[in-house]
Amino acid sequence: MSKLSPLNWPVVRQMQRGDLFGRDKSTQSSKSRDMHGRTVEADKVVQSVCPYCAVGCSQRVYVKDDRVVHIEGDPDSPVSRGRLCPKGAASEQLVNSATRLTKIKYRAPHATEWEELDVETAMDMIADRFIESRRNQWQDFDDEGRVLNRTMGVAGLGGATLDNEENYIIKKLFTAAGAVQVENQARI
Known part of the structure; x- marks a missing residue:
């Protein structure tokens, strides 16, 4: 039977299997039947909190090969009950963004280029400036x-x-x- 045969149409499969309302697997194509969720292959699930506001919505972060592959709301959370706002739902993009800065950048006064600093140096600079400004x-x-x-x-x-x-x-x-x-x- 060819792929274009009317016998392959979902409505015909529904009738043949007694699935008149199209709620059974008779409406699935072979492509959708072979698909699986991106969370299935995750190595681990980590509990987290959304970074965007002070509400504190709980998140489930799915990690595969030390990389975040998916973030969703945690249905066990009494705060958000599994729901996330659009920003929270897109927080995976924040983590995996190619433009995300992962190193401390510093541009000295009148300089035209940024330089990378280690955490200790940056923290010392901030503390020194805070103390000096307070004192002055x-x-x-x-x-x-x-x-x-x-x-x-x-x-x-x-x-x-x-x-x-x-x-x-x-x-x-x-x-x-x-x-x-x-x-x-x-x-x-």
Whole structure:
């Protein structure tokens, strides 16, 4: 029987097998019958949290050969119950993007090229600049002699991708450092 024979039509197969509503395997083509999900071949499944906002939707991350192959919502999560927003559903593209930076880049003042830095050097540079700015802009008293104990040279900006605990710690850090300009992107 040729491929184009009316006997190969799905509706005919449905009638022959008693599947009048087309809900059985009679409606499947050989191509779709041979297909399988991309999660079937994964080496492991890792629990994670979506990186995009502070809601904290739980994700199942499927990994094959140390590479993320699929991300989906975790139906066991009391927060999202297996659902992800469009950004969360596309977070696999964030992980596997060819344009994703995986090394620390630094461009010195007036330089035209970026250079790579190791983590220790970058963290030391940030800490040194933070301390120097705090020290240079520190105010003990105002013009009338009132105690200030603050700096106007350091400001903190929290992000919506951080959860409440992280934002709380950041607020504590900047307040302890004397910063009065502590804000969150959600209010801007």
